[in-house]
Amino acid sequence: MGRTREFDEEKVLDAAMQLFWEKGYEATSLSDLTSRMGIQRPSIYSAFGDKKELFEAALRKYTMSRASHVRTRLQNNPSVKEAFRTFFEDVVAEEYTESRSRGCFCINTMVELAPHDEKFEILTREHQMYLSVIFQETIERGIQSGELETGVNAKALSQALIVSLIGLTVIMKSRPKRSFVDNTIKVILTLLK
Amino acid sequence: MGRTREFDEEKVLDAAMQLFWEKGYEATSLSDLTSRMGIQRPSIYSAFGDKKELFEAALRKYTMSRASHVRTRLQNNPSVKEAFRTFFEDVVAEEYTESRSRGCFCINTMVELAPHDEKFEILTREHQMYLSVIFQETIERGIQSGELETGVNAKALSQALIVSLIGLTVIMKSRPKRSFVDNTIKVILTLLK
DNA sequence: TGAATAACGTACCGATAAGTATGTTATTCA
C-alpha cells in the first residue's frame, strides 16, 4: 500500500550515470544530481541510498551495458582482425565527434576512486578482466578459423589489447591530433597476426 | 624590506604535489594542504595564488621532473630494447611496492581535469607529446646503431609505446594480478624489432 | 633607530556540501 513511485528508477539512474560519467564522483553534487535526475533529494536517498551507493549503482549499470556492447561488436564480425580494427576505430571516432571527451566511466573511476576504495578497485578490475576475456575468446575464434597464427598467445595478446585500449581512451582526453591515435591503432593492431 | 619568508617554496610545493598526486584536485581541501605543507592558508595564497594555480604549479613541477627522469633512464642504456624493457618493468615494480597506487600525476589530471579545463588539456597533452619525442629519439638511436630494423616507423611506434604505458599505469590502479601486467609488457615490447 | 613593509597566525566570511526531519498528498486494502 501507499503512494506509487512517480519516477522511472531506470531512467533516473541513467541520468545519474551520465552525470557521474561526465564529472566524476567528487565534482558531482547532490544538487547537480537532483536537477539532472528530475527528482528531489529524499527520493534519491530512498531509492538508491547515499551518494556513493548511487554512484555504485550507476557504475554497475554502465559496466553491464558496456560489456554487452563490446561483446556483440566483436562477435558480429566474421573477421577477427576486422572486428578489432572497426571496434578500435569506432571508439576513437566517437570520442572525436563529441565536443568534450567523457572517455570510459569505468576507467575514470579506476583513476579517481580505485586507489582509495577497495570496492571500486575490485569492481573496475573485474570489468576490465571481463572485457579481457571477451577479447581472448575473439582471438581464439580467429585462431580456430585460421585467420590468426596458431602460435598466438591469446590470453597475453588480449591483455595487451585491453591495456592499449585503456591508454587510447585516456590520452584522447587531452585531445591529441587525430593522426596520433590513428598511427597508434595501426601499430597496436599489428600485434594481431 | 619586510619580514623574510620562513618556509622553503620548493619544499612546500613538493608537499602540495604529493598530496594532489595522491588525492586529485577535487578531493584535496585547503585544510589538507595547510597541514601537509606545514604553512597557513594566507601563506599559500600569497606564494602560489588560489587552489587551481597551486595545483598547476605542482603539476608543472611534476612533469618537468618526470620528463628528465624518463630521459636519463632511456639515454643511459646502450641497448634500446633493454632500456625500454627495464623502464617498463621498473614502472610496474614501483607501483606494486607501494601499498596503494598513485600512478602518474599527469595521467590522473588528464582524466580528472583535461576534459573540463583547456589549460590542463594542453598541459597534459604537451607532456605526453614530449615523452613521445623522447621515446622516438631512443628508437631512432636503435635504428642508427643497427639494433632495430631500418624499416621501423619510429614516430608511430613511440606513440604506441606511450599509449601502452598510459594503459599500464591506469590499469595498475585496479591492482590486477602481477602476471597480467608482466604478460602485457612482454607483448608490447615485441613491437620493438 | 624608527618608519615602512611583508610574512605571519587567528579568526572570520558567505556559499555550498551531504544528509534528514517534517508535514502533505496520493494510493492501497481491509
Next chain:
DNA sequence: TGAATAACATACTTATCGGTACGTTATTCA
C-alpha cells in the same frame, strides 16, 4: 470508505568548502 502507508516537496541541520580581513611580529633600509 476510511485507516494505514509510502512517496512527495519544502525546508532545515551541521559541517566543511575556498577564500580573506585584520591585527601581530619580524625584517629592512633610510
